[in-house]
Amino acid sequence: MISLIIAESALEMVPKEIRTHPSVRNHAERARRNPGDLLLDRSYHHAAMKGLRNAEKRGRPDLVHFALLSALATPLYLQDGLTVYLHTTDDLVITIGRSVRLPKTYARFETLLVQLLKTKVIETNGQVLLSISEMSFQELSRKIRSDITVGLSSSGSMNSVRLVAEELRATENATFVIGGFPKSDFSQEVLESINSLYSISPTALEAHLVIARIIYDLEVLRNL
Numbered sequence: 001m002i003s004l005i006i007a008e009s010a011l012e013m014v015p016k017e018i019r020t021h022p023s024v025r026n027h028a029e030r031a032r033r034n035p036g037d038l039l040l041d042r043s044y045h046h047a048a049m050k051g052l053r054n055a056e057k058r059g060r061p062d063l064v065h066f067a068l069l070s071a072l073a074t075p076l077y078l079q080d081g082l083t084v085y086l087h088t089t090d091d092l093v094i095t096i097g098r099s100v101r102l103p104k105t106y107a108r109f110e111t112l113l114v115q116l117l118k119t120k121v122i123e124t125n126g127q128v129l130l131s132i133s134e135m136s137f138q139e140l141s142r143k144i145r146s147d148i149t150v151g152l153s154s155s156g157s158m159n160s161v162r163l164v165a166e167e168l169r170a171t172e173n174a175t176f177v178i179g180g181f182p183k184s185d186f187s188q189e190v191l192e193s194i195n196s197l198y199s200i201s202p203t204a205l206e207a208h209l210v211i212a213r214i215i216y217d218l219e220v221l222r223n224l
């Protein structure tokens with residue numbers, strides 16, 4: 001089995017310390033919601049985010065939406081050859097069930113994720129689609145128990161997509177890790193849990209593109 005971890009994803013509710021900031025209050029009024037019922041989103045809360053710890057990695061739920069859509073549309077996932085986990089900057093892990101179809105429209109995705117962050121599970125017809133647990137990246141790695149964990153980063157050593165896919169296919173259980181954040185690199189905790197760190201392009205790419213490229217080559221190796 002191949003697992004994908006979208007790590008340190010920029011997905012969280014607006015944190016308490018900025019809920020009274022004017023940019024958050026304005027957004028909440030327009031959306032007719034409480035400030036604590038909004039996802040942190042740099043496109044609305046840029047001014048409020050200035051003082052936040054680790055701000056450059058946070059507040060981009062749109063990137064997470066793209067990354068998930070990219071993974072969940074692939075034959076590899078749809079034919080049960082890929083398990084997808086979303087790890088967030090504040091150490092929550094969202095486990096994606098089998099054959100999950102997420103809303104393509106961002107507004108509907110946002111509503112679903114706010115519901116998930118509050119209720120911890122989304123079910124339909126008795127099947128768990130999405131569930132959340134509190135878990136650090138290292139705890140998740142230990143739970144998955146892969147034979148090999150490969151990180152993808154523009155600061156990794158240069159390698160072709162095909163060779164990365166072959167390395168992942170060479171063992172029974174392998175995991176690849178993509179950053180779910182807009183800027184910066186993996187934290188030390190993530191780096192300590194991976195066996196190799198590869199770059200697949202001299203250019204810094206968007207996470208959804210890297211996901212699609214790696215999965216495509218995994219599919220080619222499996223004749224999917």
Ligand SMILES: C[S@@+](CC[C@H](N)C(=O)[O-])C[C@H]1O[C@@H](n2cnc3c(N)ncnc32)[C@H](O)[C@@H]1O
Pocket residue numbers: 152153154155177178179180181182183184185186198199200201202203204205206207210
């Ligand atoms: C927008 S980037 C994060 C920015 C980071 N400075 C970077 O370039 O890796 C999101 C994720 O895409 C993946 N990524 C981006 N460019 C890559 C590259 N050239 N090779 C491999 N992975 C890449 C990494 O997993 C990264 O964490």
